[in-house]
Amino acid sequence: MSIKILHTADWHIGKQLLKVDFSEDMDLFFEWLINCIKDNNINVLLMSGDLFDQANPSQAAMKQYYSFLKQLLPLKCKVILTGGNHDSPYVINAPKELLEILEIKVVGGVPNDISELFVEIEIDNKKIVVAAVPYLRDKDIRNALPGESYADKIELIRSGIANYFANINEYYTTNYDGIPFIVMAHLFAQGASISESEREIQIGNQAGVEAKIFGDTPNYVALGHIHKPQIVGQSNIRYSGSPIQLSFSEKEDQKEVVILELEGSEFNISSLPIPQFRKLVSIKGSIVEVNKILSDYKSESPLTDLIELLIEEENENIEHIRMLEELLTSEAHTYYQILKGRINFKNKLVGTSVLLNAGEDIGDFRPIQLFEKRLEQDDSLEDTQELILAFKEILQKISDTALTN
The missing domain is CATH 3.60.21.10 (Metallo-dependent phosphatases)
Incomplete structure (x- = not known):
């Protein structure tokens, strides 16, 4: 043996x-x-x-x-x-x-x-x-x-x-x-x-x-x-x-x-x-294409599949944003749950925000991701790599201290 x-x-x-x-x-x-x-x-x-x-x-x-x-x-x-x-x-x-x-x-x-x-x-x-x-x-x-x-x-x-x-x-x-x-x-x-x-x-x-x-x-x-x-x-x-x-x-x-x-x-x-107990699925396309895929969606997973929506449209349209929000706030489907969604417009209107993230809050981001987002907002910083590395080192020290106390 x-x-x-x-x-x-x-x-x-x-x-x-x-x-x-x-x-x-x-x-x-x-x-x-x-x-x-x-x-x-x-x-x-x-x-x-x-x-x-x-x-x-x-x-x-x-x-x-x-x-x-x-x-x-x-x-x-x-x-x-x-x-x-x-x-x-x-x-x-x-x-x-x-x-x-x-x-x-x-x-x-x-x-x-x-x-x-x-x-x-x-x-x-x-x-x-x-x-x-x-x-x-x-x-x-x-x-x-x-x-x-x-x-x-x-x-x-x-x-x-x-x-x-x-x-x-x-x-x-x-x-x-x-x-x-x-x-x-x-x-x-x-x-x-x-x-x-x-x-x-x-x-x-x-x-x-x-x-x-x-x-x-x-x-x-x-x-x-x-x-x-x-x-x-x-x-x-x-x-x-x-x-x-x-x-x-x-x-x-x-x-x-x-x-x-x-x-x-x-x-x-x-x-x-290992068997897959649920699928994590990214669905891409226009809002019409995404709705069609969702309406036809079937799954044999023992647990509810989790979906992220990645929508692309030619022109900015508030109606498309509203339609995405409705999908994100709708009740869980028999086969799936929409977890998050993002919409990108190829032709953006000047001075407007055209990127929508839903299903997220500050608790869904790691500290380093929030730090990098903050750096992106400051145009006066030319080289942020050293700041990012220093921040990572601080996080490591905090983590090690927390885990050993």
Whole structure:
């Protein structure tokens, strides 16, 4: 009998999209995942960070998490779960001792002793070892220096991350050499294809690392943070991606989990597609064309599809704006719910606003998006890139402080 491992990440329990709660989507995913573990005889479940969407998850999100773990218990599937940049290390680690009794290993943040990251698993006289590395915050990998430049900070973060994984490999070689080795990580790898729904990390993703920092020691690297499933650098370094579509920028993504099967000292790597529980759809065209598409819309999704309308008209017309507003305020359809809409007029009237955004409020924008919108309004600023980068660094420091307090 071989050891079988399932790699997943970025569950973002508690996620909402323009006030639409994705808890039903997660319930369906968890139901599918339980069956997947049963049907494929999975021995180990790896979840590489961003368990929750918020550092302080709601009671409903916590209940959904614990309910899933409860369903796992009869399956005798070992679980290793790490914290991501969205997660509070303290929230993840709070039930640590209790969960370990149930063979559920959680690593919310970087421990003082690197040995605490390593988990050795033996099944039917076969062994694997996993280094459960959570999201590495600045304080975990470098010491801030007075007067350092922005370029210095980026280089120090990159070298700090590289050094940390070099230490991981060294500890493995010293203590577990020869045992098939998996490294979990939550970070931004250069070249990865991103979406709108990932929160930037390490000062605006500027300090993204190359896949070569993991070295040749690990047999597999189970990545989290990027929501699109993809290989980075080589076939044994992968983002599993998020299990559901979290924004309209992910509407074309086929979500999946990665399955590893130990054969000898190597892993056979395959992926398994996750069913789509609802579609996120962009409908484009004139107001007449959009209305026709909506009137004919059918879906077999178990949950209501979510739609964004992207309307283009030749000439500005207040009637077209009114028609869009009516669509946005209409009751949910049997098959779909219109979440947001935008209308562009090719021929704009001078001095008038011709772009309509609906279904949004200030809470739907990230701080960096609001900051960039404010900069766009000030014509006196010629080069805003340094301001944007400085703002991102401030946000990172605030986020790290909030997550560790």
